[in-house]
Every structure is written in structure tokens, then in C-alpha cells.
Amino acid sequence: MSNTRRERDSMGDRELPADVYYGIQTLRARENFPISGLRPLPIYVDAFLLLKKATAIANGDLGCIPPEVSAAIARAADDILSGQLRDQFVVDVYQAGAGTSHHMNVNEVLANRALEILGAEKGDYKRVSPNDSVNYGQSTNDTVPTAIRIGSLLALEHSLYPGLHDAIAALDEKSLAFRNLVRSGRTHLQDAVPVRLGETFHAWSQILRDHRTRIEQAATDLQQLGIGGSATGTGLNTHPQYRDRVVALLSEFLGQPLQSAPNLMAAMQSMAPFVRVSGSLRNLAQDLAKISHDLRLLDSGPKTGFKEIQLPPVQPGSSIMPGKYNPVIAEMMTMVCFQVMGFDSAIALAAQAGQLELNITMPLIAYNLIHSIEILGSALSVLAEKCLRGIEARRDRCRDYAEASLALVTALNPHIGYLNAADVAKESLATGKSIRAIVLERNLMSAEALAQVLDLEAMSAPHGLPN
Missing domain, CATH: 1.10.275.10 (Fumarase/aspartase (N-terminal domain))
Structure with a gap:
């Protein structure tokens, strides 16, 4: 042969x-x-x-x-x-x-x-x-945008949504475990009033929940299919019942409520559904990058940084410095987020690059969008399994920073006034004396009242929640 x-x-x-x-x-x-x-x-x-x-x-x-x-x-x-x-x-x-x-x-x-x-x-x-x-009865011009929709929906269901579920569950676990642990808040990377470490994790969990809702809303645009438009959206060379039969079959295959687009020409020309989904992924990536940065900051050290939490060490961190462990999972997450943001920029440029009845950059959109969904989903699952679930709190370090924070004077404002509180903070910074000692020396408050106002647990309790 x-x-x-x-x-x-x-x-x-x-x-x-x-x-x-x-x-x-x-x-x-x-x-x-x-x-x-x-x-x-x-x-x-x-x-x-x-x-x-x-x-x-x-x-x-x-x-x-x-x-x-x-x-x-x-x-x-x-x-x-x-x-x-x-x-x-x-x-x-x-x-x-x-x-x-x-x-x-x-x-x-x-x-x-x-x-x-x-x-x-x-x-x-x-x-x-x-x-x-x-x-x-088909054309590249109606099959490719339809396949991008199907591929994106599949990737969301198989990768991103499970990854988000894993990360949210892990954050919720830590929120509960650390609910009574007080740490110093920080704004502008300077001392701020105390917060609960558990509430820090709870906030991150809520951020991811909100992003899932936004992505799900954006993904509804993907459920309208332009298949049956053939070359230019007119349906040339197709059977009159073809488009509805194909959409019904695909709905069955995917288990999703797919519909035929009300205007096949519009569905073929406009890349707006892909831009919307990509934008929601970029939005998620931006917050995930911020959370990854926060994890690295809170774990920084071990001797010269915050070290309020301990991320699980998963591999040696240096080829020359023995005993060094780096926050590699959070670093990986950051790089994935940056890549997703770059893909989104390319998708936005590609979406406006069509002329008349066709967009000629659909292969780029297909790869960037589906790849963004998949790498975000995979990264979230790894973040949950190899980082979030193994986080431990450094309770003594958290407490020490919270008690030493100059921002505790904020709680004194209603009792001694903003200017007096500012003077107390300045003296504490200059002399090293505690805020409590200076307030008592100046007879600004009684010891009993001061102890009540500077109760860290009470100060850091979220409104409506018990201490």
C-alpha cells in the first residue's frame, strides 16, 4: 500500500x-x-x-x-x-x-x-x-462564533466555576477559624484600626462570590447562537428548520438553555458577548491579583516582615539561600491574572477589527477567551488546595501589632476629640510610650473608661456580629 x-x-x-x-x-x-x-x-x-x-x-x-x-x-x-x-x-x-x-x-x-x-x-x-x-448549510462565519460560545460555556462549567467554588469554600473555612483573632488594619500601608483576621478572609470570599455572579450574568450572552446564518447572516443554503433543530440539539448536549439569536447577522458581526465575558474575567483577575498581593504581604518575613499568617511551604524557595520558602502559589496566581488582563486587552482590540459582515480576528478571540477561563479556573483550584486551606495564623504577631498600632487613638475621638487624640499619637510615636499610658498621664479619661474604649475585640467586631 x-x-x-x-x-x-x-x-x-x-x-x-x-x-x-x-x-x-x-x-x-x-x-x-x-x-x-x-x-x-x-x-x-x-x-x-x-x-x-x-x-x-x-x-x-x-x-x-x-x-x-x-x-x-x-x-x-x-x-x-x-x-x-x-x-x-x-x-x-x-x-x-x-x-x-x-x-x-x-x-x-x-x-x-x-x-x-x-x-x-x-x-x-x-x-x-x-x-x-x-x-x-454552514460557513466559517457562523460556526466559529458559535463554537466560541460553546467552548466558553464548557470552560466556565468545567474549570472556572469549580475553581471559584474551591477558593470560596477555602476562604470561608479560614474566615470561621480566624473569626476571633484581632490584627492591625492597614490603609496606605500605615497603621489603621484593628480588624478581625477572619473578617479579612470573609471579605475575600464575598469578593469572589460577587465576581461569580457577574461572570454568570455575562455568560448569558453566550447562550444566544448565530448558527444558521451561513455566510453573511441570511441563512443561504440552509433548511428553514435547520437553525432551530441545531440549537435544540446543542441545548441537549450542553444541558443549557441555548437559543437562536433573534438576528443572525448581528450575532455573526458583533463580538460584544465575548468582550463582556472577557471583561468580567479581567475584573476577577484584578481582585485576585490584589488578594494574592495581600497574602504575600501578610506572610512576609519571617523575621523582617508582617508574618501575621503562614502560607504553607510547598517547595524550596531559593537556589542559594538555605531554608527559604517563598509564597509561590500566590505568585503563580498573580502571573495568571496578569496574563488574563493581557488577553482581555487583545480581545478588546480584536472585537473592533471586523469589517462589514465579518470579524477576521475570531481565532485570536477564541484562544484568548477560552484560555483565560481555563487558566483562571486551574489557578483558583491550585490556590485553594495548596495555599488557602493550609494557611495558619500567627496569633501572637497579630495581637502584638494590633495593640501597638497608633491608629487605636481613632477610638478616642468621641471621648477626647480629634486634636487631643492626634497629640497622643504624636507623643506615643516620639517617646515609645503606649497610648494608654499617655491618656492616663494627661488625665484625659479614667482607667475604666479607657479600658472599655480600647477593647480590641469590641473595636474590631463587625456591626451586628458578637465579639
């Missing part, structure tokens, strides 16, 4: 290795775009496979393609979704505008696997054609 096969497209003939499942258009794309070495994200491939399975079934049911071809394409999609032929999706992320190269890679692999299922030779496209069978 020959180790090559010959295929033909509108530009001519080419030879391919006989064993590959992609075809001539994929071959040309590999030659044209040796850019990054990055291949399509697996979940984006899954999204295309689910879409192509739905379109094959719908077109078969509607009599647009033969039933045995419809069944073979659907089975081919299931085979690949189960793990077969994953190495056949080979087009670089940075490719032909709109994503035609990756789209044809999917069409060719499905066609050749379907041919194999039907007992035919790969490349015998008279029986099953990448264009006329797998791609019947």
Missing part, C-alpha cells in the same frame, strides 16, 4: 501522508502558518465537534444529507470526543482570518473518519465531503 494519498481542492492537487485524517486544506494551512506551535485548545475542538454532530443530525433528519452519512459524521464526532484522533487538529492558533483553516481541519478529520466508518478510503470525498456533507 502507498504511504501517501492525493487530494484535490480548488487550487490543485497535493499529496498527503496516507495515515492522517486531515486533508489538503489543513496541509496548506500548516505550511502557511508556522507561527507559534500552539494548537487549538482541546475544549475548543470539543465545541466544534459538538456543533458538527448537531448539524449532521439536523441535516440528516431534514433530508439535506443521506441518513447514513449523517450517522457516520455523528459517530465520528463521538469517537473524537471520546479521545480518538486528538492529534489530528494541527493548525496554528494564529491562522487565516475568521478561522477557516481550523474549521476545515475539523471538517476534513470528521469526513475521513466518517468514510472509515462507512468502509471507504480516506480522501474519497465523493461519499462524504468535508464541504458538501460535514459543512452542509
Whole structure:
């Protein structure tokens, strides 16, 4: 048997290795775009496979393609979704505008696997054609934005939401464990009135809950699909019932309430749903970066920093300094956040780069958006497991800082006035005397009243919560 096969497209003939499942258009794309070495994200491939399975079934049911071809394409999609032929999706992320190269890679692999299922030779496209069978009634222009929506929804469900759940649960655990532990608050990195360490963690937990709500709201835009618009949104070459059948099948596959977009042309042209979701991810990343910075500050030391908490050491921190452990999980989280912010900037630029009926930067949007979702989700799960759940409080250090804070004079304002309190703070800083001692020396308050006002537990108790 020959180790090559010959295929033909509108530009001519080419030879391919006989064993590959992609075809001539994929071959040309590999030659044209040796850019990054990055291949399509697996979940984006899954999204295309689910879409192509739905379109094959719908077109078969509607009599647009033969039933045995419809069944073979659907089975081919299931085979690949189960793990077969994953190495056949080979087009670089940075490719032909709109994503035609990756789209044809999917069409060719499905066609050749379907041919194999039907007992035919790969490349015998008279029986099953990448264009006329797998791609019947479709265009890159409506399939790619639909696949981005599906891939993003899958990534949110499989990665980001579980990661957020893990992180929120871990923060809640620490909020409860540290609920009665007082530490010095800090604003502008200067002394501020005392707070509970548990409330610090509770605030972070609430921040992540709020972000999940925002992301879920943004993701509702992804549920409106423009499939069925074909080349320009007019639905040319599609059956009148096709779009609704495909959307119904995809809703079943994903278990989500997907809908056909009210205006297919708008759904194909505007990248606004992706920008909205990406923006919500950027918003989350900005707060996660801040929380990561806070964790590193509170763990700084061990001798020359705050060291109010101890992050779990997970690996040696230095190639030259023995016994050093660094907050590497929080550092990783920070870098992931910065990458997500950079991806969001690229998505915003790409979203306005379309002209008339098509946006030509959709491959960039697809990769950046889905990758952002996945790395944030993975990073959050690692943060929860290897950092947050193992945090220990340095209770003595927290108490010492809280009692030494000059900001305790703030509680004296209603009793001795702002200016007197400021004078007490200045003298304490200059002499090293405690605030309590100076107030008593100046006869500004009685010892009993002062003890009540400077009760750290009472000062740091959140309103409505017991001490």
C-alpha cells in the first residue's frame, strides 16, 4: 500500500501522508502558518465537534444529507470526543482570518473518519465531503462564533466555576477559624484600626462570590447562537428548520438553555458577548491579583516582615539561600491574572477589527477567551488546595501589632476629640510610650473608661456580629 494519498481542492492537487485524517486544506494551512506551535485548545475542538454532530443530525433528519452519512459524521464526532484522533487538529492558533483553516481541519478529520466508518478510503470525498456533507448549510462565519460560545460555556462549567467554588469554600473555612483573632488594619500601608483576621478572609470570599455572579450574568450572552446564518447572516443554503433543530440539539448536549439569536447577522458581526465575558474575567483577575498581593504581604518575613499568617511551604524557595520558602502559589496566581488582563486587552482590540459582515480576528478571540477561563479556573483550584486551606495564623504577631498600632487613638475621638487624640499619637510615636499610658498621664479619661474604649475585640467586631 502507498504511504501517501492525493487530494484535490480548488487550487490543485497535493499529496498527503496516507495515515492522517486531515486533508489538503489543513496541509496548506500548516505550511502557511508556522507561527507559534500552539494548537487549538482541546475544549475548543470539543465545541466544534459538538456543533458538527448537531448539524449532521439536523441535516440528516431534514433530508439535506443521506441518513447514513449523517450517522457516520455523528459517530465520528463521538469517537473524537471520546479521545480518538486528538492529534489530528494541527493548525496554528494564529491562522487565516475568521478561522477557516481550523474549521476545515475539523471538517476534513470528521469526513475521513466518517468514510472509515462507512468502509471507504480516506480522501474519497465523493461519499462524504468535508464541504458538501460535514459543512452542509454552514460557513466559517457562523460556526466559529458559535463554537466560541460553546467552548466558553464548557470552560466556565468545567474549570472556572469549580475553581471559584474551591477558593470560596477555602476562604470561608479560614474566615470561621480566624473569626476571633484581632490584627492591625492597614490603609496606605500605615497603621489603621484593628480588624478581625477572619473578617479579612470573609471579605475575600464575598469578593469572589460577587465576581461569580457577574461572570454568570455575562455568560448569558453566550447562550444566544448565530448558527444558521451561513455566510453573511441570511441563512443561504440552509433548511428553514435547520437553525432551530441545531440549537435544540446543542441545548441537549450542553444541558443549557441555548437559543437562536433573534438576528443572525448581528450575532455573526458583533463580538460584544465575548468582550463582556472577557471583561468580567479581567475584573476577577484584578481582585485576585490584589488578594494574592495581600497574602504575600501578610506572610512576609519571617523575621523582617508582617508574618501575621503562614502560607504553607510547598517547595524550596531559593537556589542559594538555605531554608527559604517563598509564597509561590500566590505568585503563580498573580502571573495568571496578569496574563488574563493581557488577553482581555487583545480581545478588546480584536472585537473592533471586523469589517462589514465579518470579524477576521475570531481565532485570536477564541484562544484568548477560552484560555483565560481555563487558566483562571486551574489557578483558583491550585490556590485553594495548596495555599488557602493550609494557611495558619500567627496569633501572637497579630495581637502584638494590633495593640501597638497608633491608629487605636481613632477610638478616642468621641471621648477626647480629634486634636487631643492626634497629640497622643504624636507623643506615643516620639517617646515609645503606649497610648494608654499617655491618656492616663494627661488625665484625659479614667482607667475604666479607657479600658472599655480600647477593647480590641469590641473595636474590631463587625456591626451586628458578637465579639
